[in-house]
Amino acid sequence: MSSYRIASIPGDGIGVDVTVEARKVLDRASALFGFSLEWNEFDWSCERYAQAGSMMPDDGVAQLSAFDGILLGAVGFPGVPDHVSLWGLLIPLRRAFQQYVNLRPVRLLPGTTSVLAGRKAEELELVIVRENSEGEYSAIGGRHNAGRPDEFVLQESVFTRVGVSRIIRYAFELARTRSSRVCSATKSNGLIHSMPFWDEIFAEIAAEYPDVHSEQMHVDALAARMVQAPDRLDVIVGSNLFGDILSDLAAAITGGLGMAPSGNINPSGEYPSMFEAVHGSAPDIAGQGIANPVAQILAAAMLVEHLGETVAAQAIRTAVDRVLDEGRVRTPDLGGTDTTERLGTAVAEAM
Amino acid sequence: MSSYRIASIPGDGIGVDVTVEARKVLDRASALFGFSLEWNEFDWSCERYAQAGSMMPDDGVAQLSAFDGILLGAVGFPGVPDHVSLWGLLIPLRRAFQQYVNLRPVRLLPGTTSVLAGRKAEELELVIVRENSEGEYSAIGGRHNAGRPDEFVLQESVFTRVGVSRIIRYAFELARTRSSRVCSATKSNGLIHSMPFWDEIFAEIAAEYPDVHSEQMHVDALAARMVQAPDRLDVIVGSNLFGDILSDLAAAITGGLGMAPSGNINPSGEYPSMFEAVHGSAPDIAGQGIANPVAQILAAAMLVEHLGETVAAQAIRTAVDRVLDEGRVRTPDLGGTDTTERLGTAVAEAM
Ligand SMILES: CC(C)[C@H](C(=O)O)[C@@H](O)C(=O)O
Numbered sequence: 001m002s003s004y005r006i007a008s009i010p011g012d013g014i015g016v017d018v019t020v021e022a023r024k025v026l027d028r029a030s031a032l033f034g035f036s037l038e039w040n041e042f043d044w045s046c047e048r049y050a051q052a053g054s055m056m057p058d059d060g061v062a063q064l065s066a067f068d069g070i071l072l073g074a075v076g077f078p079g080v081p082d083h084v085s086l087w088g089l090l091i092p093l094r095r096a097f098q099q100y101v102n103l104r105p106v107r108l109l110p111g112t113t114s115v116l117a118g119r120k121a122e123e124l125e126l127v128i129v130r131e132n133s134e135g136e137y138s139a140i141g142g143r144h145n146a147g148r149p150d151e152f153v154l155q156e157s158v159f160t161r162v163g164v165s166r167i168i169r170y171a172f173e174l175a176r177t178r179s180s181r182v183c184s185a186t187k188s189n190g191l192i193h194s195m196p197f198w199d200e201i202f203a204e205i206a207a208e209y210p211d212v213h214s215e216q217m218h219v220d221a222l223a224a225r226m227v228q229a230p231d232r233l234d235v236i237v238g239s240n241l242f243g244d245i246l247s248d249l250a251a252a253i254t255g256g257l258g259m260a261p262s263g264n265i266n267p268s269g270e271y272p273s274m275f276e277a278v279h280g281s282a283p284d285i286a287g288q289g290i291a292n293p294v295a296q297i298l299a300a301a302m303l304v305e306h307l308g309e310t311v312a313a314q315a316i317r318t319a320v321d322r323v324l325d326e327g328r329v330r331t332p333d334l335g336g337t338d339t340t341e342r343l344g345t346a347v348a349e350a351m
Numbered sequence: 352m353s354s355y356r357i358a359s360i361p362g363d364g365i366g367v368d369v370t371v372e373a374r375k376v377l378d379r380a381s382a383l384f385g386f387s388l389e390w391n392e393f394d395w396s397c398e399r400y401a402q403a404g405s406m407m408p409d410d411g412v413a414q415l416s417a418f419d420g421i422l423l424g425a426v427g428f429p430g431v432p433d434h435v436s437l438w439g440l441l442i443p444l445r446r447a448f449q450q451y452v453n454l455r456p457v458r459l460l461p462g463t464t465s466v467l468a469g470r471k472a473e474e475l476e477l478v479i480v481r482e483n484s485e486g487e488y489s490a491i492g493g494r495h496n497a498g499r500p501d502e503f504v505l506q507e508s509v510f511t512r513v514g515v516s517r518i519i520r521y522a523f524e525l526a527r528t529r530s531s532r533v534c535s536a537t538k539s540n541g542l543i544h545s546m547p548f549w550d551e552i553f554a555e556i557a558a559e560y561p562d563v564h565s566e567q568m569h570v571d572a573l574a575a576r577m578v579q580a581p582d583r584l585d586v587i588v589g590s591n592l593f594g595d596i597l598s599d600l601a602a603a604i605t606g607g608l609g610m611a612p613s614g615n616i617n618p619s620g621e622y623p624s625m626f627e628a629v630h631g632s633a634p635d636i637a638g639q640g641i642a643n644p645v646a647q648i649l650a651a652a653m654l655v656e657h658l659g660e661t662v663a664a665q666a667i668r669t670a671v672d673r674v675l676d677e678g679r680v681r682t683p684d685l686g687g688t689d690t691t692e693r694l695g696t697a698v699a700e701a702m
């Protein structure tokens with residue numbers, strides 16, 4: 001029997017609420033599909049920061065490196081600036097573990113409707129392949145003339161040939177398993193150093209995949225297309241920032257942010273990959289037991305899929321679909337009055 | 352009688368098609384409302400680039416500086432890289448003339464429907480105040496190790512206190528004439544130098560406008576809100592890049608890109624302001640007489656409004672509304688078979 005060591009970092013706010021449910025579903029899946037999960041929980045969070053002065057211990061990365069996978073809740077809480085909380089936990093983990101792919105599949109789940117008029121589920125199935133290790137999210141930069149009228153800041157974006165190539169290649173490989181179409185997000189007309197470089201590498205790699213249809217669009221036009229003609233999109237590859245924006249938008253036109261999972265993936269398997277909902281910690285509804293756990297449950301399905309337990313992953317997704325389709329158990333965002341716990345249990349039982 | 356000198360730069364592709372119509376409408380407006388327009392046309396374009404090696408003459412900025420306003424078509428054509436065409440014309444003009452506000456109002460025009468399900472016109476009226484002179488659109492940066500496996504590029508974003516303050520202040524002033532609500536686009540959790548600086552200045556200026564409701568959202572969440580709850584947005588202020596993305600999205604959820612005008616505004620009036628459609632040169636349909644001229648006609652209305660001819664500006668908008676509402680004259684994007692010229696004439700006659 002395969003056995004996997006999983007690190008759970010519930011984090012802040014509703015991250016805690018939904019991670020409990022995802023874990024419940026995973027435990028049920030392991031019982032049903034003949035593998036075992038050994039959980040270790042880490043209290044790394046803004047609460048820890050408030051007490052101990054850091055989001056995670058100095059050797060946090062080392063502590064996690066022996067795990068087979070990481071389930072992350074959400075990070076961030078009022079009073080702790082985002083650039084402290086995120087750069088003290090989420091972003092260093094993404095980088096230390098070379099999780100250079102942020103994979104964000106979306107589809108319109110049963111029992112939900114799109115904000116877009118008249119769009120059917122089959123027109124709303126796409127995946128954002130987001131670069132997750134470099135690009136616009138950079139710690140390089142700073143202030144000059146601080147406090148003076150002529151103050152300014154510089155913020156550096158960094159794009160490497162290695163980094164851009166590997167994410168684009170990943171998107172082309174993924175496209176071969178889907179519709180064989182890749183659309184690259186660019187903005188070479190505005191960002192005249194980084195994006196022409198991105199486009200150049202995209203063209204080089206596209207030439208290696210003559211069987212895959214490739215196109216590129218400026219990110220502004222691509223955002224417009226996503227709401228005007230989502231059926232013309234399938235695999236979208238974008239930089240850290242563009243992938244972030246486009247994946248939130250993709251989530252919004254499908255079931256909403258309560259439904260969108262994501263994987264921070266290290267494709268080589270050298271380091272653990274980390275799975276999380278796209279949504280944030282939503283402090284306004286934290287601890288009330290009303291958050292929708294579906295995104296985190298689907299992130300858990302991605303986790304076991306990544307571990308090679310594809311049957312279990314598919315069973316989790318099918319269970320989510322069945323529960324949503326029946327519509328008997330619905331959290332407030334889905335128009336119901338059920339609790340986070342109730343929806344998690346319903347999915348576990350539906351497997 | 353007031354007289355204004357207007358520079359017309361039709362540019363490339365459908366920019367040429369739609370600018371003719373906008374000019375027709377402006378000429379009619381001037382005849383009706385007692386002012387005169389003296390036109391000068393400039394052939395600055397990718398065609399010129401192909402022949403003369405530059406998008407505009409060396410003294411282009413000087414040539415334009417004596418005008419009261421500029422009507423710009425669209426710039427860009429296949430074969431000329433965007434970062435050549437745009438940085439050889441549009442972007443240097445925006446900067447030389449300190450057009451630091453890019454104003455992009457959208458609303459759902461009569462006779463058109465939103466891609467968003469069940470949204471009424473009054474829920475879809477907003478304006479993007481986009482910073483237009485600095486930020487992510489920067490020429491600073493370059494390649495290192497070109498052609499080697501360890502190649503990388505740096506792309507610098509530059510945010511100054513002067514630049515950020517003036518655009519945010521403009522947004523607050525504008526909000527006072529509208530709903531008294533401003534939402535600022537940030538991404539301080541990812542871009543940890545530029546965006547915390549932006550947020551800090553936003554908070555300072557918000558404190559000066561206690562009568563205006565202010566909030567900030569991460570740009571990813573804001574894009575999601577725009578499609579999920581556009582009625583909760585009115586004035587949005589964003590950086591050059593964020594404003595670009597959000598305004599295309601805003602256009603997409605209202606009438607589409609064929610309907611969205613924009614103004615590159617120098618608020619002090621020291622230099623000419625420049626008005627253009629949000630859409631690009633659309634080479635695929637250029638010269639066929641099928642482009643929708645509404646965006647450019649509405650840009651022309653913004654131009655005369657900026658010159659102080661508010662009654663004429665309102666008359667143009669009313670004429671556009673009437674023609675669209677009647678629905679007798681419609682270009683292909685509106686579901687009809689009429690030409691660009693026919694729609695332009697219809698608006699001119701409806702005044
Ligand atoms: C053409 C391009 C540089 C431009 C921009 O992004 O500024 C355009 O998309 C716009 O929005 O005016």
Ligand SMILES: CC(C)[C@H](C(=O)O)[C@@H](O)C(=O)O
Pocket residue numbers: 086244278540541571
């Ligand atoms: C929290 C934030 C830094 C993060 C990001 O932008 O990467 C989040 O929005 C996400 O998409 O995972």
